[in-house]
Amino acid sequence: MIEREIIHTTTASKRIFDVLQDFVQFLLLFLRIFLEMFVMLIQKVLPKSLKDISGEVVLITGTGHGIGRELALHYASLGSTVVCVDINEKNNLQTVQKAKRLNLGDVHSFICDVSKREEVQALADRVKTEVGPISVLVNNVGIMPTHPILQQSAEEIQRVFDVNVFSQFWTIQAFLSHMEEKNRGHIIALSSIAGVVGLSNLVPYCATKFAVRGLMEALHEELREGPYKNMIKTTTIFPYMTNTGLCKHPKVKFPSILGLLDPKEVAMRIVEAHRSDTLEATIPSCLLHINNWTRLLPDHCGLMLKDYIDSGVESDLI
Numbered sequence: 313m314i315e316r317e318i319i320h321t322t323t324a325s326k327r328i329f330d331v332l333q334d335f336v337q338f339l340l341l342f343l344r345i346f347l348e349m350f351v352m353l354i355q356k357v358l359p360k361s362l363k364d365i366s367g368e369v370v371l372i373t374g375t376g377h378g379i380g381r382e383l384a385l386h387y388a389s390l391g392s393t394v395v396c397v398d399i400n401e402k403n404n405l406q407t408v409q410k411a412k413r414l415n416l417g418d419v420h421s422f423i424c425d426v427s428k429r430e431e432v433q434a435l436a437d438r439v440k441t442e443v444g445p446i447s448v449l450v451n452n453v454g455i456m457p458t459h460p461i462l463q464q465s466a467e468e469i470q471r472v473f474d475v476n477v478f479s480q481f482w483t484i485q486a487f488l489s490h491m492e493e494k495n496r497g498h499i500i501a502l503s504s505i506a507g508v509v510g511l512s513n514l515v516p517y518c519a520t521k522f523a524v525r526g527l528m529e530a531l532h533e534e535l536r537e538g539p540y541k542n543m544i545k546t547t548t549i550f551p552y553m554t555n556t557g558l559c560k561h562p563k564v565k566f567p568s569i570l571g572l573l574d575p576k577e578v579a580m581r582i583v584e585a586h587r588s589d590t591l592e593a594t595i596p597s598c599l600l601h602i603n604n605w606t607r608l609l610p611d612h613c614g615l616m617l618k619d620y621i622d623s624g625v626e627s628d629l630i
């Protein structure tokens with residue numbers, strides 16, 4: 313009887329001790345989060361410290377046009393060796409020639425359909441032999457069929473996933489070994505504001521851009537825990553509509569506040585996010601916060617705000 317009471321008291325005090333220990337650990341975590349937020353707040357008012365990327369070998373997909381071309385020129389101007397990859401040989405060579413005319417560093421052209429796994433693997437081998445292992449991968453390629461769901465053909469839906477999503481799997485798998493060889497790396501992915509909010513006429517496109525967000529968040533988690541711990545960083549970018557011709561019929565209600573972005577400016581913001589090791593960035597940056605706050609509102613209030621902003625794209629079939 314006494315023995316049972318002693319056992320009971322010991323179990324009870326062990327339970328209290330465990331609860332207290334959990335509570336202290338939670339308190340410590342809370343304190344660390346609070347301190348981290350304080351440091352971040354101070355960093356916000358100080359000028360951003362951007363890491364030096366001269367000497368990095370940066371591979372960018374979709375460099376024949378638009379944001380990809382501007383990214384290539386910007387990285388080259390900062391002293392990186394740039395590997396330009398596009399399916400369109402003529403346009404890609406124009407990017408390289410433009411860089412050479414502006415006397416910008418070491419820029420190479422490679423032709424590849426990045427939606428094809430075997431082509432990407434062959435590209436990784438060629439780049440390693442001809443330029444050397446890469447340390448930065450920018451998954452920029454993207455296409456955007458813009459019409460209502462019932463007018464999207466099966467081939468179109470398949471293709472948009474092949475180009476916007478599967479290409480990113482193939483390049484990540486093919487180029488991680490390059491980064492491993494260099495003992496460092498950074499993977500940057502172009503999602504879109506359409507990967508943050510759903511938009512009509514863009515159902516498959518939005519699905520691919522939400523997929524890129526999921527892919528990058530999970531990849532970041534795996535890289536944080538696994539054998540590449542602290543060696544390989546990730547950045548996901550969500551730009552608003554940009555003046556590259558990809559959005560054929562943009563619908564903009566407040567052009568002076570939220571008009572089409574300039575691809576040069578977008579490229580600059582992307583490189584800045586990379587150089588400051590930012591995990592996720594919308595361009596402009598306020599959109600991420602607006603979206604996060606809006607998601608806290610009741611559904612219909614969020615929709616009211618969306619209707620008020622009334623921006624998006626019209627079908628390209630009309």
Ligand SMILES: NC(=O)c1ccc[n+]([C@@H]2O[C@H](COP(=O)([O-])OP(=O)(O)OC[C@H]3O[C@@H](n4cnc5c(N)ncnc54)[C@H](O)[C@@H]3O)[C@@H](O)[C@H]2O)c1
Pocket residue numbers: 373374375376377378379380397398399400403424425426427452453454455456475502503504505550551552553554555556557558559
């Ligand atoms: N333009 C915008 O409004 C906007 C907004 C948000 C996000 N984005 C995203 O930014 C990225 C770049 O957009 P952009 O407007 O500069 O596009 P763009 O159409 O101007 O250029 C895309 C380039 O990718 C190349 N390409 C297409 N398919 C390819 C393939 N299978 N293999 C290799 N190269 C291929 C094209 O030849 C072209 O040179 C995309 O991922 C897009 O979804 C664009």
